[in-house]
Amino acid sequence: SQELEQSPQSLIVQEGKNLTINCTSSKTLYGLYWYKQKYGEGLIFLMMLQKGGEEKSHEKITAKLDEKKQQSSLHITASQPSHAGIYLCGADFGYSTLTFGKGTMLLVSP
Amino acid sequence: DVKVTQSSRYLVKRTGEKVFLECVQDMDHENMFWYRQDPGLGLRLIYFSYDVKMKEKGDIPEGYSVSREKKERFSLILESASTNQTSMYLCASSSRWVGAGGDMETQYFGPGTRLLVL
Numbered sequence: 478s479q480e481l482e483q484s485p486q487s488l489i490v491q492e493g494k495n496l497t498i499n500c501t502s503s504k505t506l507y508g509l510y511w512y513k514q515k516y517g518e519g520l521i522f523l524m525m526l527q528k529g530g531e532e533k534s535h536e537k538i539t540a541k542l543d544e545k546k547q548q549s550s551l552h553i554t555a556s557q558p559s560h561a562g563i564y565l566c567g568a569d570f571g572y573s574t575l576t577f578g579k580g581t582m583l584l585v586s587p
Numbered sequence: 588d589v590k591v592t593q594s595s596r597y598l599v600k601r602t603g604e605k606v607f608l609e610c611v612q613d614m615d616h617e618n619m620f621w622y623r624q625d626p627g628l629g630l631r632l633i634y635f636s637y638d639v640k641m642k643e644k645g646d647i648p649e650g651y652s653v654s655r656e657k658k659e660r661f662s663l664i665l666e667s668a669s670t671n672q673t674s675m676y677l678c679a680s681s682s683r684w685v686g687a688g689g690d691m692e693t694q695y696f697g698p699g700t701r702l703l704v705l
Contacts, residue, residue: 510693519591519677519696565630567694573637574620574645575694579629 480504481568483578490556491586498551498581500566508569509549511540514580515562523551523564553583561585590614591697593678598702606665608700610678619661620679620694621645621653630677636661668704676700 482501490496500509508527512520524533526542526549533540537554553560563582567575594609610619620635622645632645634653642653650672654662661680665672677699682692 512696517675517699517701519698520679522693522695525693567630574632574635577622577630579627 480570481566481576481578483564483566483581485581486579487582487584489584489586492557493555496553496556496583498564498583500549500551500568500578502547502568502570504547504570506542506546506549506568507571509540509542509546510567510569510575511549511551512565512567513562514565520565556583556585558585558587591678591680591695593676593697593700595700596698598700600665600668600702600704602669602704604665604668604704606668606702606704608663608665608676608678608702610661610663610680610697611659612661612680612695613659614680614682614695615658616680616682616695617658618681618694619655620681621651621661621663622677622679623647623674624677624699625674633663668702670704672702673704674702676702 480503484499510525511523514520524540529544529546531542539552542549563580565580566578591612600606621633622630624630631647633651636642636655639658652664678697679694681694
């Protein structure tokens with residue numbers, strides 16, 4: 478079974494709407510990373526969360542890690558076409574490598 | 588800014604050919620990683636390296652080997668390319684982790700190499 482589940486797999490939102498992407502772990506995380514990928518390109522680092530209950534924001538993107546450190550959410554406020562892409566979460570389970578979710582494809586319609 | 592470069596953006600090879608994918612980072616990072624990314628399967632770790640001449644198998648090492656002769660360069664080798672190795676290959680690098688729960692440093696990714704094996 479997958480250690481890290483992302484939902485939804487894909488999402489189409491109208492420009493200006495808010496949206497949330499979730500990343501759920503089967504076990505406690507040491508840390509959680511969020512990345513964005515434009516189609517056919519490499520991953521761009523967005524944010525890293527380490528502490529239970531931690532929340533970070535950058536421009537219109539907010540990421541949270543729950544108190545139990547098993548679930549993270551990425552929230553985009555007032556989405557824009559520039560937000561379109563694939564969002565991936567990566568988990569540090571203490572193996573010194575990251576385990577990635579399968580990604581959420583976001584399309585923003587005008 | 589950290590820069591991770593990969594030798595080719597697109598590559599077309601024939602079955603049975605030996606293929607070299609090169610990755611170079613300019614931030615003196617200790618750790619380097621090779622992943623492949625496939626639709627529906629996400630990002631999967633092939634090999635990683637903690638230091639020069641050191642390598643560790645990831646989740647899917649079969650059919651691949653790696654080489655790290657210099658700190659800044661990590662090569663992925665497909666000894667005899669097969670059609671099921673058609674994929675997007677991503678290289679990444681990071682500073683050394685202190686340990687689980689300790690100081691962490693994110694992985695920085697290259698632009699990717701899209702490999703087609705015919």
